[in-house]
Amino acid sequence: MQNILVMNDVLKTLASEQLKADVPEIRPGDTARVSVRVVEGNRERLQAFEGTVLRVRNGGLDKQITVRRIASGVGVERTFLVHSPRVEKIEVTRHGHVRRAALYFLRERVGKSATLREKRR
Amino acid sequence: MAEETQEHNETSDGPEWAKPLILGRKAGMLQHFRPDGSVVGATVIVAESNVITQVRTKERDGYTAVQLGFGAVNKKKLSRAELGHLKDNGALKHLREIRVDDVDGFEAGQRIGVERFQPGDKVTVVGTSKGKGFQGPVHLHHFSRGPKSHGSDHLRRQGSVGSGTTPGRVLKGLRMAARQGADRVTVRNLEVLKSDPDRSLLVVSGAVPGGRNGLVMVRKA
Numbered sequence: 129m130q131n132i133l134v135m136n137d138v139l140k141t142l143a144s145e146q147l148k149a150d151v152p153e154i155r156p157g158d159t160a161r162v163s164v165r166v167v168e169g170n171r172e173r174l175q176a177f178e179g180t181v182l183r184v185r186n187g188g189l190d191k192q193i194t195v196r197r198i199a200s201g202v203g204v205e206r207t208f209l210v211h212s213p214r215v216e217k218i219e220v221t222r223h224g225h226v227r228r229a230a231l232y233f234l235r236e237r238v239g240k241s242a243t244l245r246e247k248r249r
Numbered sequence: 250m251a252e253e254t255q256e257h258n259e260t261s262d263g264p265e266w267a268k269p270l271i272l273g274r275k276a277g278m279l280q281h282f283r284p285d286g287s288v289v290g291a292t293v294i295v296a297e298s299n300v301i302t303q304v305r306t307k308e309r310d311g312y313t314a315v316q317l318g319f320g321a322v323n324k325k326k327l328s329r330a331e332l333g334h335l336k337d338n339g340a341l342k343h344l345r346e347i348r349v350d351d352v353d354g355f356e357a358g359q360r361i362g363v364e365r366f367q368p369g370d371k372v373t374v375v376g377t378s379k380g381k382g383f384q385g386p387v388h389l390h391h392f393s394r395g396p397k398s399h400g401s402d403h404l405r406r407q408g409s410v411g412s413g414t415t416p417g418r419v420l421k422g423l424r425m426a427a428r429q430g431a432d433r434v435t436v437r438n439l440e441v442l443k444s445d446p447d448r449s450l451l452v453v454s455g456a457v458p459g460g461r462n463g464l465v466m467v468r469k470a
Contacts, residue, residue, distance in 0.1 A: 135276040135295065135461060138450065142293055143279050165286065190280055214286035 143189040148211050154193055156181055156231055157224030157244050162195060162208055163216040174216055177206055180244065183230040193218075196234060198242075203235065223247040269365035270347050270468035271296045272319035273451060275376065277461050281442050281452060291442055292457040294374075294465060297449035299361040300338045304352050314346045315355050319464070343464055364446040366469070373437045376458035376465040380431035390424045434458035437470055 154160060161178040179197025182205065186192055191210040196203060208215050224244030234242050273296030281291035296319070303316040320342035324332060327340050335341060338358060349355070366372065386392040386407040395403025407426075410419050436458060443452035457465055 135274070138295060138448075139277045139279055139293060142450070142452070146280075146282055209280075209288060211282070212286055212288065213282055213284070 146189055146211060150217075151210055152218060152220050154181055154184060154210070154218065154220055155223070155226075156183055156229055157226035157247075158220045159222035159224065160193065160195055161219045161221055162193075162206075163218075164208070165214045165216055178221070179204075180224065180231070180234065180242075182232070182234065198238070269370070269372075270315070270317070270349070270466070271299050271361055271363060271365065271451075272317050272343060272345055272464065272466055273449075274320075275457055275459055275461055275463050275465055276450075278456065281454070283442075289442070289454045290456065291452050291454055292439075294451040294453060294457070294467060295449060296363050296451055296467070300341065301355055301357055301359045301361060302335060302338055302341070302344060303357055304355050305346065306352060312348065313350065313352050314348045315352060316344055316346045317361065319343045319345070345464075345466060347466065347468065362446050363444050363449055363451050366441050366444045366451060366467070368441050368443060370441040371438050371470040372441055372453060372467050373435060373470045374439055374453065374457045374465055374467050375433065375435045376463055378430050378432050378434045378458045379460050381429040383426065384429040385426045386424065389427060389429050392424075439470075 158181045159178065160181050161176055163174045163176050165172055166175045177195060177197065179195045182194040182196045184191065184193050189211055192207050193210060194205055194207045196205045198204070208218075210218065223246065225247045226244060273294040276293040276295050278290060278292050281289050283289065298319070298321060300318045301315055302318040305312060305314040305316065307313055318335065318338055318341035322340050322342040324340035326342075327335075332340065336358075381388075385405050387394050387405045392407050394405050395401050395408075397404060407424075410423060410425075436455070439457070440454040441451065442454055443450070445451075451467060453467070459465065
C-alpha cells in the first residue's frame with residue numbers, strides 16, 4: 129500500500145515537470161487566442177487561432193481545450209493540448225457568461241445568437 | 250495463448266542481448282511530450298537498488314546468466330538460506346536470472362542502475378499481465394456470440410466442438426473457456442524516453458504488461 133502511494137507521487141512529480149507555468153485560467157465560454165507552432169517545410173512559424181472555448185477536458189498534464197470559430201463561413205473546431213510544446217501561448221481575451229460545461233449548443237447557432245454575454249466581474 | 254509464444258524465441262535474438270538490464274516496478278502511465286511537440290503515451294518504471302547477486306558461468310553452471318536482486322525488504326521476511334545466498338547484498342525481495350551470452354563485466358555485488366539506459370535506446374520489457382480470471386470463449390478467443398433473442402440459448406457460448414460418432418471425442422487443443430491473463434508477456438521495441446539515475450526512473454514509450462507496482466524486467470533490445 130505504502131509503495132503504491134510513493135508510486136503515485138512519482139507520477140505526479142514527473143507530470144508536473146512537464147507542466148507549463150504560464151497557462152492562464154481558461155473556462156468554457158471564454159474567448160481564447162491560441163498561438164501554435166506550425167512547421168512548413170523546414171521553417172517554423174506561429175499561427176494564431178482565436179475563438180470560443182467550447183469545452184475543457186481533463187486536468188493537469190492532459191488538459192485539452194476545444195476552440196470554435198467561424199472561418200470563412202465554416203465552423204472550425206480545434207482541440208489543443210494546453211501543455212504541449214507546440215502551443216506557444218494562450219491568451220484569454222474575453223470571459224463569456226455560460227451556465228454549462230460544454231457549449232455544444234453553439235454548433236447549431238450562427239451570427240449573433242452564437243455570441244455569449246460578457247461575464248460580469 | 251499468443252502471449253506465451255512471444256517469449257520463447259528470446260535466445261534466438263543473438264549476441265545483441267547487450268549489457269543494459271534491470272528490474273523495476275511499473276509506476277503507471279502518463280503522456281510524454283517529445284521535444285518536437287509530438288505526444289506519446291509512456292510508462293514510468295521505478296528501478297532502485299538493483300544488485301547482482303550471482304553470476305552463472307558456463308564452467309560452473311552450464312549456462313551464462315546474471316542474477317539480479319531488487320526491492321529492499323525487512324530481513325525477517327527472508328529465510329536464513331535466502332539471507333545466506335544474498336550475503337552482504339542486503340535483504341532483497343525479488344531475484345531474477347537473466348540469460349546473457351557474455352558475463353564479462355558482471356560480478357556479484359555490483360550495483361546496476363538506470364544510467365545503463367540512454368534516451369533513444371530500444372528496449373524489451375517483460376512483465377506479468379493482469380489476471381482476468383476464468384473467461385468464456387467470446388472474451389478469450391474472440392469467438393462470435395450467438396443470437397440474443399428468438400429463444401436462443403447460445404448468447405455467449407461457443408458453437409460446435411466437433412463431429413459426432415467419428416471421432417466420438419473432442420479433439421485435443423480445441424480452444425475453450427479458460428483462465429486468462431497473469432501470463433509472462435514480453436513487449437519489444439519500446440523506446441526509452443527518459444532515464445533519471447538520481448531518482449532511479451525510467452520512462453518508456455507505450456504500455457508495459459501488468460498492473461501498477463508489478464515487477465518488470467527491462468533490457469536493451
